[in-house]
Amino acid sequence: MIGFATLDIVALVFFMASWVGYHYAVELGPHAANSLNMRMNLRRQRWVQEAMARDNRIVDTQVMNGLQNGTAFFASTSLIAIGGALTLLQSADRVVAIFADLPLGETPTRAVWETKVIGLAVIFGYAFFKFAWSYRLFNYCVILIGALPSARAHTAEEASRAIHETVEMNISAGRHFNRGQRAFFFALAYLGWFLGPVAFIGFTAAVLTAMWRRQFGSDAARIFRHEAVGPVLPHEQDTP
Template sequence: MIPFSTLDIIAIVWYAAFWALFSFVVDHSPLSHRNLSHLMNGHRRRWVKNMANRDLRMIDTAIITGLQNGTAFFASTSLLAIGAGFALLNSTDLALQVTRDLSLPVETTRALWETKALSLICIYVYAFFKFGWAYRLFNYTSILIGALPYHKSTSPEDMEIAIEQVAEINSLAGRHFNLGLRAFFFSLALFGWFIHPMLLIAATTFVGMVLVRRQFFSRSQKLATRLLP
């Protein structure tokens, strides 16, 4: 038997469509050049250009180490969240008993509860892969920083190619980190589904609007725009 009601299906479609639409607008639409993540990629390139003119690059390696540590933290958190998801899946009977005892109008079945728990696990697995790959790309960035020639010892053309390589790998690492973080944010909305499908729709809309504001209308976005040369 299909465990979903019509309202469940509508809520799931809304959730998936909102996430997909947000990803398209931020990553692929003409508006993507105005969002905070894209603007920060411009600052990454500016950072690498400044680094190419420094003889000592301990500051730059320290920045990369900080980015790696933050990515490793979220990757570890993803593993913990996956474990918590399996614990939630293993506690289906207890969860059903709790929902029956609540005064809130929570209506669920074993199949529906397990589907919700598995959905959360899948999201956190996706986030782990994104954070894991971002960590690997930051490692590659640190290697390219070590291989970046000094501006006095190479031609301008070769230096520009080397700068572009470092900036692109660094930006790609940031992109995968952002995708993992986006999965974390939207996983919070999915918790609303455990209570009621309408709460999933409301939570998805709220999380999506918060992320839209941060990417396009926040003070951080305005500062990043103003600081670009």
């Protein structure tokens, strides 16, 4: 990459490997079932089963509205972040001059600065698509909850199929929402690159450690530490 030092390339590779490795560990790895996200998927399954047992599902639609509103908020925030990142491209010359006066080592060139800013915008763009798709899936989930058959008027086969479809849609929506939030966290790590490759590596390691602890060692994760890990309904794994 023209204009970038070897350490910059090493830092970028570490950043990308951390993102992919964390995705594998939390969603696909041998310890993924112990993650907070996967344990909450079991609660999604229990929620739909409980909704199936009652005819009045006003509470369930209210819960879905809360999930949709949170997803819409993050989708809107992603668009604002994209606009802010692209605005930085118009101030490249001014920013380079400011960095030249700071004791941060080598001053970045305009091309280097613009490349980093575009990378940041790409991360927020990825987050937007994840949040937008999650919002759409939560919409579908509302429809599936409304389509759940009556607690008294259904066969065992109809109930099983309806629960499976609703749980799978709910889990898929939550999975994409989690990936969008993950992009936000790694965007914070990416900001370290503007201070230099060493800061980039340090920021990435700090964010990775914080995210790992939240999934496996936080107070929220320890709520389920005495729970026997059970299987979540099988579902197809899509791309990160």
